[in-house]
Every structure is written in C-alpha cells, then in structure tokens.
Amino acid sequence: MVESNTTSESTEVNQSTTETSHETVSSTDGHEELVHEHTLFAEPLFELGPLTVTNSLLTSWLALFILLVIGLAFRAQLGAVPKKLQNVVEMVMEKFLEIFDAITGSRERSIKLAPFVMSFFVLILVNNWLGLIPGVGSIGQIVMHEGHRTFIPYLRGGTADLNTTLALASIAVVASHIFGVVAVGAWTYLNKFINIKAIAEIPKKFLKDPTIIVVNPIKAFVGLIEIIGEVAKIASLSFRLFGNIFAGEVLLASMAAIIAFAVPIPFMFLEIIVGLIQALIFAILVLIYVSISTTAEEH
Numbered sequence: 251m252v253e254s255n256t257t258s259e260s261t262e263v264n265q266s267t268t269e270t271s272h273e274t275v276s277s278t279d280g281h282e283e284l285v286h287e288h289t290l291f292a293e294p295l296f297e298l299g300p301l302t303v304t305n306s307l308l309t310s311w312l313a314l315f316i317l318l319v320i321g322l323a324f325r326a327q328l329g330a331v332p333k334k335l336q337n338v339v340e341m342v343m344e345k346f347l348e349i350f351d352a353i354t355g356s357r358e359r360s361i362k363l364a365p366f367v368m369s370f371f372v373l374i375l376v377n378n379w380l381g382l383i384p385g386v387g388s389i390g391q392i393v394m395h396e397g398h399r400t401f402i403p404y405l406r407g408g409t410a411d412l413n414t415t416l417a418l419a420s421i422a423v424v425a426s427h428i429f430g431v432v433a434v435g436a437w438t439y440l441n442k443f444i445n446i447k448a449i450a451e452i453p454k455k456f457l458k459d460p461t462i463i464v465v466n467p468i469k470a471f472v473g474l475i476e477i478i479g480e481v482a483k484i485a486s487l488s489f490r491l492f493g494n495i496f497a498g499e500v501l502l503a504s505m506a507a508i509i510a511f512a513v514p515i516p517f518m519f520l521e522i523i524v525g526l527i528q529a530l531i532f533a534i535l536v537l538i539y540v541s542i543s544t545t546a547e548e549h
Contacts, residue, residue, distance in 0.1 A: 290496070292411040293402045305403055306411035309386065313376040313408060343368075353534070354541050363540055370422060371533035374409060378495055378525030381407020382518060387499065409495045409528075412488065419487035422536045423480060430543030438546065443477050445470040487535060494528050 292304035327333065332340060346368065350360035380386060390403035408414045430439045440446075498521040505514040 290412070292406060292413065295402070295404065304411070304413075305390075305406040306408050306414055309380055309405045310377060310408035310414055312405070313373060313380055316376060316380075317372060349534070350537060353537050359541070359544075363537060366425065366540070367533050367537045370418065370536055371529050374418065374491065374532055375526060375529040377408035377414070378529060379522065380405075381410055381495065381499060382502070382521055382525070387503070407495055407499060409491055410499050412492045415488040415492040416484070418491075418532070419484045422487065422532075423483050423539065426536070426539040426543040427480075429540050433544035434546050439543075441473070443473045443480075445473040483539060487532060491528055491532055494524055498524055 292306035294302045294304050295308065296303050324335070324339070328336060343364070347357065347360050347364060350364060350367070351357055354360045354363065386405040386407065387403045389405070390401055392399050392401055427439075430442075502514055502517055502521060505517050
C-alpha cells in the first residue's frame with residue numbers, strides 16, 4: 251500500500267494488482283490520475299549532499315548491509331571442527347573451486363582469485379533476489395511529476411539499474427588489468443595493446459627476415475583491436491546483466507497486473523533461477539578475463 255504526499259486527499263493503491271510497465275489509475279474524485287511506469291533509469295529519492303540517492307542505490311546499500319551482517323555472523327561461528335552451516339558453505343566453495351580450476355588450470359590460482367570473483371557473485375545474487383521480494387517496487391510514495399501524480403517505489407532491484415551493472419563491469423575489467431600488470435609486468439602487459447616491441451624489432455631483424463615488415467605491423471594493429479575488445483567487455487557484462495534483470499521485473503509486473511494470484515508464482519521461480527544464473531555468468535566471465543590478463547602472451 252502507498253500513501254499520497256498531497257494534502258488534498260489520501261489515496262490507497264494496491265500495487266500487486268495494478269502494477270504494469272506503464273499504467274494510469276484514476277483517483278477517487280475522478281479527476282486526478284496516478285501514473286506508474288517501469289523506467290530504464292532509477293528514480294531519485296533524496297539528496298545526501300552532492301550525492302543523489304536513487305531507489306536502486308538504496309537497494310544496493312541494503313544488499314551490502316545484509317552481506318556484512320551475514321559475513322560477521324558466519325565468521326563468529328567458524329571453528330576448527332565445521333558445524334552444519336560451515337559444512338554447507340565449504341561444500342559450495344569446493345564446487346566453485348572445481349569450476350574455477352577448469353578455467354585457471356590450477357587450484358593455487360583458483361584460491362587466489364576466488365575471493366575477488368566470489369565477491370561479485372554474492373553481491374549480484376543478493377541484488378537480483380532482493381528485487382523479487384514483495385514490497386520492492388510496490389511500496390513507495392506519490393509525487394507530482396510534469397503535472398501527473400507519479401508513483402516512485404522506495405526500493406528497486408539494484409541490478410535493474412544500468413548504472414549499477416556498468417559500475418560492476420568497469421570495476422571487474424579495470425581490476426583484471428591491474429592483476430595483469432602485477433602478474434606479468436607493466437612493460438609486457440602494455441605490449442599486449444600497444445605493441446612497441448614489435449615495431450622496434452623491424453629495423454633489427456629486417457635483413458634476416460624481410461617478412462617481419464609485414465608481420466610485426468599486423469601484430470601492432472591486433473593490439474589496438476584488443477583495446478576495443480576491453481571496452482566491449484564492459485558493455486557486454488553490464489548490458490547482459492541489466493537486460494535480463496530489468497526484463498524480469500517488467501514480466502513479473504505485467505503478470506501481476508493481469509492476475510494477481512497464482513499466475514505470477516511460476517514466473518517468480520523462473521526469475522529466482524535467472525538471478526542465480528546471471529550472477530554465475532558474470533562471475534565466470536570476470537574469472538576468465540582475469541585469467542587471460544594474468545597469463546603471459548606466449549602462453
């Protein structure tokens with residue numbers, strides 16, 4: 251239920267039965283209308299100094315708080331002799347490490363990269379599932395916008411906002427480059443993209459191998475294509491996650507608007523699975539990018 255912040259009336263709206271991707275609801279006096287639509291952008295709620303807090307940012311903060319509480323509670327129960335919950339977590343991590351081993355090629359590398367990769371997985375998973383909780387997207391406030399009374403939810407799925415997924419993808423790709431510089435050295439890593447070494451070898455080896463004048467410029471050009479590929483990684487990671495989660499929100503809202511009871515339940519289970527799969531795909535892709543970056547070019 252939501253409460254209007256206008257002083258002239260108080261209108262109650264049942265969001266579970268009226269929520270669609272775009273809708274208009276008449277109020278009790280027959281004159282004013284309530285507009286509710288799923289926007290591609292997150293709606294602002296309030297200001298914290300120069301920072302505009304949106305409903306998706308608020309959900310992301312809530313996800314971080316939940317993970318912090320769970321992490322501290324779990325850490326307090328850790329012991330040399332695993333108990334039930336610790337056993338379950340260790341079993342899950344062992345399965346993840348087996349998957350990681352197939353990508354990294356060694357358990358040692360998997361263990362080193364697991365904390366970084368799993369951080370993305372659990373944060374995205376909690377954000378995806380928070381968007382499915384009743385009340386998220388359906389409890390909020392009514393404000394005047396462009397002459398219309400518009401419903402603004404207090405919470406919205408964090409990963410249903412392109413800003414969130416773009417930030418996560420940017421962090422992942424930039425961190426993969428940092429890991430690459432640390433692992434193979436700054437000069438070697440730089441030559442993956444701007445192959446100065448290949449150009450510098452032409453005068454030295456031209457007499458012995460004339461074909462180098464053709465081969466090495468091609469190597470240098472391939473490095474420039476790699477730069478475009480790095481930008482494409484950010485776009486791919488962010489839009490894939492955002493598109494799937496946002497589409498799921500619209501689907502659930504549409505099903506709830508058609509028939510509020512029973513019908514949306516199978517779609518809820520579908521979105522739970524989609525949220526898990528998308529978090530896993532994002533984490534695996536991050537692991538692949540980091541593994542490639544930390545491997546010398548000749549290998």
